[in-house]
Amino acid sequence: MEILITxxxxxxxxxxxxxxxxxxxxxxxxxxxxxxxxxxxxNAITFSHITMQKVEETERHSIYTTNGTxxxxxxxxxxxxxxxxRPDLLVSGINHGSNAAxxxxxxxxxGAVFVGAENxxxxxxxxxxxxxxxxxxxxxxxxxxxxxKDILAKRxxxxxxxxxxxxxxxEIHGIRPTRQCKGYWDEExxxxxxxxxxxxxxxxxxxxxxxxxxxxxxxxxxxxxxxSLTVSTIDTTWKEKNA
Amino acid sequence: MEILITxxxxxxxxxxxxxxxxxxxxxxxxxxxxxxxxxxxxNAITFSHITMQKVEETERHSIYTTNGTxxxxxxxxxxxxxxxxRPDLLVSGINHGSNAAxxxxxxxxxGAVFVGAENxxxxxxxxxxxxxxxxxxxxxxxxxxxxxKDILAKRxxxxxxxxxxxxxxxEIHGIRPTRQCKGYWDEExxxxxxxxxxxxxxxxxxxxxxxxxxxxxxxxxxxxxxxSLTVSTIDTTWKEKNA
Numbered sequence: 001m002e003i004l005i006t007x008x009x010x011x012x013x014x015x016x017x018x019x020x021x022x023x024x025x026x027x028x029x030x031x032x033x034x035x036x037x038x039x040x041x042x043n044a045i046t047f048s049h050i051t052m053q054k055v056e057e058t059e060r061h062s063i064y065t066t067n068g069t070x071x072x073x074x075x076x077x078x079x080x081x082x083x084x085x086r087p088d089l090l091v092s093g094i095n096h097g098s099n100a101a102x103x104x105x106x107x108x109x110x111g112a113v114f115v116g117a118e119n120x121x122x123x124x125x126x127x128x129x130x131x132x133x134x135x136x137x138x139x140x141x142x143x144x145x146x147x148x149k150d151i152l153a154k155r156x157x158x159x160x161x162x163x164x165x166x167x168x169x170x171e172i173h174g175i176r177p178t179r180q181c182k183g184y185w186d187e188e189x190x191x192x193x194x195x196x197x198x199x200x201x202x203x204x205x206x207x208x209x210x211x212x213x214x215x216x217x218x219x220x221x222x223x224x225x226x227x228s229l230t231v232s233t234i235d236t237t238w239k240e241k242n243a
Numbered sequence: 244m245e246i247l248i249t250x251x252x253x254x255x256x257x258x259x260x261x262x263x264x265x266x267x268x269x270x271x272x273x274x275x276x277x278x279x280x281x282x283x284x285x286n287a288i289t290f291s292h293i294t295m296q297k298v299e300e301t302e303r304h305s306i307y308t309t310n311g312t313x314x315x316x317x318x319x320x321x322x323x324x325x326x327x328x329r330p331d332l333l334v335s336g337i338n339h340g341s342n343a344a345x346x347x348x349x350x351x352x353x354g355a356v357f358v359g360a361e362n363x364x365x366x367x368x369x370x371x372x373x374x375x376x377x378x379x380x381x382x383x384x385x386x387x388x389x390x391x392k393d394i395l396a397k398r399x400x401x402x403x404x405x406x407x408x409x410x411x412x413x414e415i416h417g418i419r420p421t422r423q424c425k426g427y428w429d430e431e432x433x434x435x436x437x438x439x440x441x442x443x444x445x446x447x448x449x450x451x452x453x454x455x456x457x458x459x460x461x462x463x464x465x466x467x468x469x470x471s472l473t474v475s476t477i478d479t480t481w482k483e484k485n486a
Contacts, residue, residue: 041287042288044349045349071349072446075446079432102477105357120427160425161481164479180479185361187322198294199294200294201319203315230481233482236348238473239476239482
């Protein structure tokens with residue numbers, strides 16, 4: 001069993017170090033992760049020089065870092081480290097911050113998951129609704145192991161299927177099967193002045209939930225102390241069930 | 244009628260200049276586009292200083308450029324240029340290169356469209372299957388006008404719906420309603436040597452079509468001289484019809 005791990009918070013983040021330890025239960029692990037934070041990189045790819053360094057090798061894992069994006073990481077993993085062979089599993093995260101609702105389209109963590117799904121690899125993104133550098137992951141850990149076991153046991157995963165798993169802060173009451181909540185980021189750009197009087201802008205703002213009463217969304221699950229498990233897809237075609 | 248235009252090839256690219264001229268038929272146009280190419284930027288957003296300059300203003304249009312990404316452009320447009328008000332329409336492109344099949348998840352052009360859809364704006368991406376700096380857009384132009392008219396006439400567009408329109412090179416035989424073709428980029432990372440002997444990597448490769456016989460895909464349409472019109476969504480939740 002060969003497992004590829006990446007993230008968008010960079011190698012050394014608590015989330016990916018935890019994921020490495022958990023995934024060693026299942027097989028040999030190759031980590032390839034950005035050399036620093038790549039949050040909000042979505043599925044961005046790099047068209048110029050990409051570099052990669054091996055930083056550690058043991059019997060149970062190899063660790064590489066790169067100046068590229070999370071999506072670049074998966075491509076380097078498949079085509080350079082594995083020589084074109086696909087691993088049995090790709091896991092991305094544990095992201096420091098929720099990738100529920102519309103966050104999924106901006107997320108570098110989920111971007112890597114989508115590249116895995118494009119390549120026919122079982123791919124799972126794990127995130128926790130806590131942006132701090134030192135989130136408490138102890139309650140999430142056994143769920144990550146169980147969800148990974150369940151997905152490894154699946155046969156015939158169809159093209160494009162992948163998984164977006166988010167954990168709440170604090171007490172976890174269980175897992176809820178969810179869908180992506182409808183909503184948007186609002187009031188999210190602010191203007192600031194440089195010392196020379198020129199203007200620059202910063203993104204920020206707040207998430208607006210279009211359907212706070214719906215109890216089948218990922219946002220609802222996180223707000224009520226449940227892990228959200230959304231079966232996801234890389235197919236952007238509109239289907240009637242979107243309505 | 245207020246129309247927001249952006250792209251990922253940068254202000255000054257033939258595609259966006261053409262789109263500006265076409266959209267002036269419908270109302271006042273605001274262009275905000277990157278100051279250079281941002282291809283492959285997907286939905287990437289910028290967390291540090293973003294700058295913006297107004298480069299032109301006439302009665303019929305305003306033009307701004309930014310150091311940001313296509314997704315940043317839409318956010319700056321809504322929150323800074325429009326002060327929070329949503330425009331009636333967002334169009335992105337005309338991209339120099341196809342955004343059919345899996346290209347859609349990497350595309351900065353379609354990234355901007357997804358941000359528009361998140362914000363409840365009717366949003367359309369236009370692309371041509373020609374990566375040259377000077378593609379022949381004359382046959383595509385009347386279709387762009389017609390498709391825009393049809394979409395402007397729609398009422399009650401549901402949350403997340405948007406449009407991905409791709410034109411073939413050469414003779415255009417008409418429009419086909421399509422879905423995103425299943426496939427993946429293969430053999431896509433190559434290793435190269437610097438003068439000092441160190442290694443760097445470049446993305447490249449070729450698209451592998453998993454379903455070349457299916458006649459309802461965007462890839463099929465482009466290969467057979469048709470414009471592909473895929474109704475798209477920002478909802479990444481798996482639905483049974485994905486199978």
